[in-house]
Amino acid sequence: MHMWDDWARTARPLNGKSAIVTGAGRGCGRAIARGLAGAGARVCCAARSEKELAETVALIEADGGTAMAFAVDVTDLAAVEAMTVAAVTAFGGLDLLVLSHGVALAVAPIESGDPVDWRRTIEVNLIGSYHCIRAAVPPMKARGAGKIIVVGSGQGHNGTAATSAYASSKAGTWALTRSVAAELIGFNISVNELLPGNVRTQLYDETFAQTVAMTPDGGEPISAKRSHEWLKEPDDVVPLALFMACQPDVGPTAQSFSLMRRL
Template identity: 35%
Template structure:
């Protein structure tokens, strides 16, 4: 049963966007489970807090300042990540940005380019750099974080919706491309989660939206997404690939 282990202890895991929200929760959870966590973020302060929290709890982590919106920064940062332990078993592509804007707005093209560069293109660039090391792992795992905006849509959110839908397509295609090598590639689509992206939403509006739209009638917590991510990264999750899993409190199953 060793090959079906439910432990990631001793594995090296990269988590992007680890400075806050779901990325931070994922990095901390993975460290609690014994992984060596390469925590990456463009926000140095947030990244430092994540690493400090992991180390204070007795875990192992190192922070890597990487702007995933900059291909050159990915190249430099991934070289540092891969050189840390000369090993990489798990990649969690979590970093992302949002930006509501009408199609006819003068800034739409810039908003579109920025969101697709960070929320979609960065995923494939990080995976591409990680591939030589994933191929050497006994349990290589990739988890891409998309959104329920990939499965539905919100007005004025077209760039974000397009990027996240692209992540689901990328996930399926890479699952097929690397399946023969045992590298699993899966995708999680969080729904309404309490993160930095939703901090600006008034509490009353959150409660009203959750009651109307989700089966569980509440917002989710970043840790609830992190636990699903962990499940997909276990050695035992070796026959799950190409999946797109909503973690949304039942948002997508509701017709009315």
């Protein structure tokens, strides 16, 4: 357990707060959902897989936290709105939104990648994030404050070979973060990006494997050549997520907080 996690579980700085975490079925989303719950928040865990969500909720409840599951496809605006209403109804409001969902399809050179997969990546990562933020803003305004944390990627700041779909989607969410932050700054609603860097998740493992044969020299994936970077576990992302969630209402917004050693 990290020192920040230990403090959060002792101080319970998020007592009385309600959160939605997308991508909570596994990986960083699951770890962040558990971290927020450990700090006292009531968490709506959202993802597509009911089985994985049930496992996340069971882990949170076993730790003494409060959570609910909502299976949702973030590309479906009506479903996202229903999820938000369910969370607000169950918890009495919404204070935190963490967007940790994501796919990395069409991992291939631009001329050989599947256009359907390319579009789907944009739909899930960017349009799905738009749907979630759009639905979360009214209950946050009603609350008088809120925090939106968008889990981004260094690819959105500096794309690499064979990742044009993923990089474009994450560049879009970074632009979305800054634009919405400017809209909401007068409502005490902050919108910030969390850059986790390389994290050992199913998404990372699948992308890592696919890019081996697609780099210019046919060798290791470009990401693996970044010897200065550190490969994290999902729990390593939690302290930064908690730090961002615990900032004051009039706090940083339109910022990118990074666990990467450099972009």
